[in-house]
Amino acid sequence: MGRHPPLRPFAAGDVWAVTADEANAFDSWAIEAIGVPQPVLIENAGRAAAAVLHGLAPTGRVVGVVGAGNNGGDTLVALRTLAAWGRGVCALLVADRPEADPLLHGWPIEVVGDRALDDDGWRALLAGADAVLDGILGTGARGAPRARQAEAIERVNRDGRRVFAIDVPSGIDASTGGVPGAAIRADVTVSFGAPKVGALVHPARALVGRQVVVEIGFPPLAAHAARVRVITPAWARARFPVRDTDTHKNAVGRVLVVGGRVGMAGAAILAGRGAFRAGAGMVRICSVAENREPIQAAIPEALFVDASDQAALIDAIAASDALAVGPGLGTDDHAEKTLAAVLAASATPTVLDADALNLVARPGAVDLTAVARSRPLLITPHPGEMARLRGGEADLADDRIALARAAADRFGCVVLLKGAPSVVAEAGGIVSVDTQSSSDLAVAGMGDVLAGVCAGLMAQGLDPSGAASVGLYLSGRAARLAGRGASLTPSDVVRCLPDARTENGEARTAFGLPFVTFDADPAT
Numbered sequence: 001m002g003r004h005p006p007l008r009p010f011a012a013g014d015v016w017a018v019t020a021d022e023a024n025a026f027d028s029w030a031i032e033a034i035g036v037p038q039p040v041l042i043e044n045a046g047r048a049a050a051a052v053l054h055g056l057a058p059t060g061r062v063v064g065v066v067g068a069g070n071n072g073g074d075t076l077v078a079l080r081t082l083a084a085w086g087r088g089v090c091a092l093l094v095a096d097r098p099e100a101d102p103l104l105h106g107w108p109i110e111v112v113g114d115r116a117l118d119d120d121g122w123r124a125l126l127a128g129a130d131a132v133l134d135g136i137l138g139t140g141a142r143g144a145p146r147a148r149q150a151e152a153i154e155r156v157n158r159d160g161r162r163v164f165a166i167d168v169p170s171g172i173d174a175s176t177g178g179v180p181g182a183a184i185r186a187d188v189t190v191s192f193g194a195p196k197v198g199a200l201v202h203p204a205r206a207l208v209g210r211q212v213v214v215e216i217g218f219p220p221l222a223a224h225a226a227r228v229r230v231i232t233p234a235w236a237r238a239r240f241p242v243r244d245t246d247t248h249k250n251a252v253g254r255v256l257v258v259g260g261r262v263g264m265a266g267a268a269i270l271a272g273r274g275a276f277r278a279g280a281g282m283v284r285i286c287s288v289a290e291n292r293e294p295i296q297a298a299i300p301e302a303l304f305v306d307a308s309d310q311a312a313l314i315d316a317i318a319a320s321d322a323l324a325v326g327p328g329l330g331t332d333d334h335a336e337k338t339l340a341a342v343l344a345a346s347a348t349p350t351v352l353d354a355d356a357l358n359l360v361a362r363p364g365a366v367d368l369t370a371v372a373r374s375r376p377l378l379i380t381p382h383p384g385e386m387a388r389l390r391g392g393e394a395d396l397a398d399d400r401i402a403l404a405r406a407a408a409d410r411f412g413c414v415v416l417l418k419g420a421p422s423v424v425a426e427a428g429g430i431v432s433v434d435t436q437s438s439s440d441l442a443v444a445g446m447g448d449v450l451a452g453v454c455a456g457l458m459a460q461g462l463d464p465s466g467a468a469s470v471g472l473y474l475s476g477r478a479a480r481l482a483g484r485g486a487s488l489t490p491s492d493v494v495r496c497l498p499d500a501r502t503e504n505g506e507a508r509t510a511f512g513l514p515f516v517t518f519d520a521d522p523a524t
Contacts, residue, residue, distance in 0.1 A: 008477070009435045009520035010509040011232035015213070017195045017433065018226045019175035020139040026193070026225055030218050041192075042070060042103070044216035045166075046077020048515055049190045052212050053131060053164045054082065055511050056188060060130025061088040063161075065152055067136040068095035071166045074192075075135025076103040078166075083107050092125060094136055094152040114152060126159040134163055134184045136170035139196055144181025145171050153182040165189040168196050169207045176399045177201035185209075193218045195518060197228050200433045201400060202420055212511075213518035228401065229432045229469075230518070231424075233503075236473035240501065241279055241460035252281035253459030256305070256320040257452060258313075258342055259327035259355070260287035261335065265294040267328025267354070267448045270490050272302045274452025275324065277497035278474065280459050284316050286338075307338055317345045324455035326356030327448040335359065339366065349376040349458045353451035357381050361388035372413035372427075378464035380416040380451055381407075401431050414464035416454070416472070418447060424468040432469045435520055436476025445490035450475050453497070474500045 171183030
């Protein structure tokens with residue numbers, strides 16, 4: 001039986017993500033400045049959440065775990081709506097709210113207070129549910145949940161029912177993705193207006209499940225109101241380079257890959273293949289003479305440049321539209337001299353990756369800010385390389401969006417910080433978050449392919465930010481289309497890049513609901 005292509009994230013338009021503070025400020029602005037009544041927003045949110053839950057879990061009893069804030073109000077509206085549709089429901093209060101809450105509109109819904117339940121009562125109540133609505137804590141929560149809420153979270157997680165979280169899973173930090181204490185493990189998260197930044201990054205991302213964003217009556221979320229973009233299929237496809245019908249190989253993007261010390265020809269080969277599959281019309285690979293035979297045998301389409309021939313290297317740079325420097329380059333004296341020669345030769349748009357970044361990070365080495373002033377520049381560090389660029393140790397617990405943004409501002413270039421998810425930061429600008437990354441990509445050589453893809457896109461005219469974002473989408477989508485799971489290799493990604501680029505049609509949401517504006521499967 002053949003594999004079906006994995007679903008792509010659906011997006012009705014450009015998707016911007018917001019921090020907790022941005023969400024709260026936008027909510028207040030909509031209510032106070034625009035005049036959108038808060039009860040209308042709560043009503044729309046609750047009814048939309050009910051529709052999503054009913055679409056994915058159309059039968060059975062629903063227990064809503066209700067907190068004190070607006071999330072609790074949204075949950076009550078959702079329960080009331082489900083009851084009106086004939087579903088069995090129960091509201092479990094884990095905060096001081098009136099049992100006859102006005103949001104229930106007089107519907108005779110079972111309401112139970114958590115303090116009236118012992119262990120057996122908790123188990124019996126949850127055992128009777130086919131789905132649980134998590135409305136304990138919302139985007140405004142800070143720090144670890146208090147004991148009462150933490151107990152409810154832990155009981156829901158232990159029970160193992162299908163969980164639908166309201167806006168964000170209770171207990172996560174909606175801005176940073178931190179999980180400071182107990183947190184709900186959701187199967188589906190229904191977010192209002194826009195996804196929350198913290199739900200897009202780890203460790204919280206692993207708790208979000210399928211993320212569904214619904215429109216509830218907010219005014220348009222203008223780009224200036226948010227600084228984090230979600231890379232969606234439609235956004236990426238709109239930026240794919242398009243060739244003129246009357247063209248030739250020198251006019252559709254020429255890439256020079258500089259890398260591959262002795263024994264590391266494979267890194268340069270993968271980068272070269274990535275550049276070709278991204279659409280470049282010509283690829284040159286500059287490497288040590290010992291690598292000529294393996295490189296030309298593996299990628300006969302590419303032209304070979306001997307790294308010891310400085311004149312040939314300068315000519316190759318002059319004949320290129322973009323450079324990918326670093327895959328397998330090494331960090332010895334020869335590599336250092338090669339990097340210096342490349343950076344001094346021209347102002348060609350450049351991707352610095354792998355060993356090039358390790359060389360730049362050395363004290364007294366190349367001034368990265370000066371390089372960024374001289375050309376369009378993209379750097380593609382993983383967390384360890386980022387730590388070296390910053391002059392410190394790797395800290396995987398850092399807020400990776402803030403980390404990438406700070407590096408972009410410091411060096412004055414575009415930063416693609418690799419990881420799960422990878423993010424792209426512009427100096428003084430926005431950060432774009434990948435939707436296709438997964439743990440399957442945690443394989444040696446993936447970064448080489450990505451560097452080549454980004455250089456190939458830059459050679460075709462994309463700016464560094466666009467090339468990095470589109471490159472992430474194409475590489476991640478190719479990995480999913482390959483369908484190899486943990487057996488994925490970089491060569492699988494290269495093989496499927498044309499399929500990712502030529503994939504027909506737009507992604508669709510499985511819901512027949514026009515107010516669903518974003519729908520993304522859980523990351524693997």
